[in-house]
Amino acid sequence: MNFTKMQGLGNDFIVIAGAGELPPDAGDQALRLCDRHFGIGADGLVYLLPSRLGDYQMRIINSDGSEAEQCGNAIRCAAKYIYDHGLVPADRRSLVIETIGAGAQAVQLTVTEGKVTAVRVDMGAPVLSGLAVPTTVDAEPVRDFPVEAGGREFRFTAVSMGNPHCVIFVDDAAGFDLAAWGPKLETHPLFPKRTNVEFVTVKRRDFADMRVWERGAGPTLACGTGACATLVAGVLNGVMDRQGVVSLKGGELFIEWNEADNRVYMTGPAETVFKGTL
Numbered sequence: 001m002n003f004t005k006m007q008g009l010g011n012d013f014i015v016i017a018g019a020g021e022l023p024p025d026a027g028d029q030a031l032r033l034c035d036r037h038f039g040i041g042a043d044g045l046v047y048l049l050p051s052r053l054g055d056y057q058m059r060i061i062n063s064d065g066s067e068a069e070q071c072g073n074a075i076r077c078a079a080k081y082i083y084d085h086g087l088v089p090a091d092r093r094s095l096v097i098e099t100i101g102a103g104a105q106a107v108q109l110t111v112t113e114g115k116v117t118a119v120r121v122d123m124g125a126p127v128l129s130g131l132a133v134p135t136t137v138d139a140e141p142v143r144d145f146p147v148e149a150g151g152r153e154f155r156f157t158a159v160s161m162g163n164p165h166c167v168i169f170v171d172d173a174a175g176f177d178l179a180a181w182g183p184k185l186e187t188h189p190l191f192p193k194r195t196n197v198e199f200v201t202v203k204r205r206d207f208a209d210m211r212v213w214e215r216g217a218g219p220t221l222a223c224g225t226g227a228c229a230t231l232v233a234g235v236l237n238g239v240m241d242r243q244g245v246v247s248l249k250g251g252e253l254f255i256e257w258n259e260a261d262n263r264v265y266m267t268g269p270a271e272t273v274f275k276g277t278l
Contacts, residue, residue, distance in 0.1 A: 010250025069101020072224015182213025
């Protein structure tokens with residue numbers, strides 16, 4: 001099996017192309033291949049498959065073997081892979097990539113010397129209905145809502161970007177203890193399909209620090225859908241503007257929640273780390 005290791009702001013993936021469909025043992029493969037000591041090492045597997053809705057379909061299997069509906073860093077890696085490997089004509093600067101949670105997503109490419117250097121993704125309209133995110137809260141939006149975990153109360157805002165997010169504003173996101181609180185919130189009964197958890201400190205109306213505990217992967221260096229959810233939550237809580245930079249441990253993403261079409265746009269890099277054969 002040939003693979004390409006890629007990363008978006010340090011959120012890393014094993015990209016596999018050429019299969020006609022998702023392998024039945026994809027979850028077991030993810031557990032084995034994503035292991036950083038006995039496998040290749042990654043936050044997840046990305047399979048590029050045929051699509052009836054776009055150029056390719058992207059399926060993401062987390063390092064714990066579960067499947068994610070969508071992943072913002074993975075879709076940028078997928079777009080770079082597709083272009084850099086000549087799977088579309090060299091004059092193309094746009095793609096459509098199908099996801100199982102957010103449908104077909106339009107992608108714009110910045111190409112320098114024949115390689116993709118930046119990717120802008122139309123991430124779609126945020127889902128703000130509590131039951132649709134999903135949470136067990138029947139409200140729209142679920143904003144500044146209390147949740148108790150491990151004897152501590154947090155207040156969260158719920159956003160789905162094709163996958164569920166629980167955004168919590170804290171005084172020091174960079175120093176927050178993800179390992180202590182992330183697992184408790186990910187599996188809290190308020191979130192019937194578990195949730196990604198973002199801890200956010202707003203520095204300016206156009207800049208926020210964010211750290212993430214990803215559902216199915218744990219602490220990662222970046223989360224693209226989480227960055228989108230962070231800006232949306234910031235707008236809903238009146239602390240951020242509709243355009244801004246979200247700074248993650250692995251780097252920065254530029255996020256826009258367009259008022260005219262209600263869609264969220266994410267711009268950031270993707271890089272190839274190495275190629276191999278297993």
